[in-house]
Amino acid sequence: MFRRKPLSVLPVLLAVIALIIGIQVKPLQKTGAPLPSPSPRARLSVTFIDVGQADSILVRTPTGHAMLIDAGNREDFEVIERYLTASVPSDSAGRPKLDVVIGTHPHEDHIGSMAQIVASSAIGRLCLPKAAANTRTFEDLLLAVKAANLKVTPAKAGIAFALDADTRVEFLAPNSAHYEELNNYSVVAKVTYKKISFLLTGDAESLSEEEMLERGYDLRADVLKVGHHGSSSSTGAHFLSQVAPKAAVISVGKGNSYRHPSRTTLKRLKDQGTRVYRTDRSGTIRIETDGTRLFYQVEKGASGGS
Amino acid sequence: MKVIIDRFEGEYALVELENREIAALSRQLVPGAKEGDVIEIRIDPAARRKREAEIDQLMGEVFE
Numbered sequence: 586m587f588r589r590k591p592l593s594v595l596p597v598l599l600a601v602i603a604l605i606i607g608i609q610v611k612p613l614q615k616t617g618a619p620l621p622s623p624s625p626r627a628r629l630s631v632t633f634i635d636v637g638q639a640d641s642i643l644v645r646t647p648t649g650h651a652m653l654i655d656a657g658n659r660e661d662f663e664v665i666e667r668y669l670t671a672s673v674p675s676d677s678a679g680r681p682k683l684d685v686v687i688g689t690h691p692h693e694d695h696i697g698s699m700a701q702i703v704a705s706s707a708i709g710r711l712c713l714p715k716a717a718a719n720t721r722t723f724e725d726l727l728l729a730v731k732a733a734n735l736k737v738t739p740a741k742a743g744i745a746f747a748l749d750a751d752t753r754v755e756f757l758a759p760n761s762a763h764y765e766e767l768n769n770y771s772v773v774a775k776v777t778y779k780k781i782s783f784l785l786t787g788d789a790e791s792l793s794e795e796e797m798l799e800r801g802y803d804l805r806a807d808v809l810k811v812g813h814h815g816s817s818s819s820t821g822a823h824f825l826s827q828v829a830p831k832a833a834v835i836s837v838g839k840g841n842s843y844r845h846p847s848r849t850t851l852k853r854l855k856d857q858g859t860r861v862y863r864t865d866r867s868g869t870i871r872i873e874t875d876g877t878r879l880f881y882q883v884e885k886g887a888s889g890g891s
Numbered sequence: 892m893k894v895i896i897d898r899f900e901g902e903y904a905l906v907e908l909e910n911r912e913i914a915a916l917s918r919q920l921v922p923g924a925k926e927g928d929v930i931e932i933r934i935d936p937a938a939r940r941k942r943e944a945e946i947d948q949l950m951g952e953v954f955e
């Protein structure tokens with residue numbers, strides 16, 4: 586639907602015209618054209634930004650409220666910023682207004698560009714699990730939060746809030762304050778707009794999935810952001826059968842060295858009859874809903890509705 | 892140089908370099924290491940000299 590356009594002669598042409606009429610033009614972006622702004626219609630949009638082997642998800646309500654979940658790797662700031670600029674209203678200083686920013690857990694592939702996002706956006710509430718990392722990347726984020734005079738809301742299961750009158754966000758994890766691995770501290774957020782739900786799981790692994798099952802949460806969701814880039818350590822069969830998603834999105838880098846997504850996970854999704862979207866194949870993926878139906882847009886290749 | 896383990900993925904430990912770049916190290920290079928561990932990577936000139944002497948000795952034995 587939004588294929589890359591063959592623009593190669595255009596920049597040259599523009600430059601020539603510019604030379605002739607004596608003005609300067611910026612060269613056009615060489616990389617794939619990003620998805621246009623989300624539909625102005627009364628739809629909630631969830632954009633899975635292609636940040637390679639990393640996560641970054643932008644939720645925008647029909648009323649213009651926005652939530653960013655994760656901020657890619659360190660080198661992904663520009664691509665994320667482009668989507669923020671195109672999709673989110675800005676404040677009087679021209680900074681994108683993000684009602685909520687969530688760092689699912691403090692690994693670099695989730696908080697890599699978050700310090701820059703914090704420094705350049707107007708953030709209402711920042712949620713991070715109470716989990717420390719030793720890295721400078723995490724330290725940079727904390728320093729940016731301090732410089733922005735923000736306070737971090739410790740994220741844990743049970744926290745719920747409304748993004749607007751029709752959009753509710755609920756945290757289903759983390760359910761414990763102590764884990765061996767940072768992945769299991771991942772904030773799992775369920776976003777519900779009218780009758781449609783999205784379950785966004787960060788890198789939560791089987792241990793966290795088991796805890797969510799034990800707690801008896803309503804896991805059912807129409808769209809699942811598959812945990813941990815499709816690794817076999819997430820998306821257990823029981824968990825997946827309870828979520829029972831119509832569509833699943835895997836945020837994964839092309840030819841990554843970790844062999845994500847795993848065959849096991851892909852097979853489980855197939856057996857469940859879930860339609861799978863992958864950022865390594867489709868680029869940025871946007872799923873919109875009017876509250877009852879889902880609409881799909883992808884940056885590369887075919888897309889459709891359901 | 893001191894590097895910090897950010898995470899593990901499959902066979903790799905992903906370490907954060909001092910300039911914040913991320914590099915992949917084989918897990919076998921850091922047996923028993925955990926997330927958050929600080930690993931010192933440095934050139935060891937004494938070990939190099941020792942190694943050179945050993946190789947030199949061996950070459951002396953096998954070369955005509």
Ligand SMILES: [Zn+2]
Binds near residue numbers: 640694695814
């Ligand atoms: Zn990750």
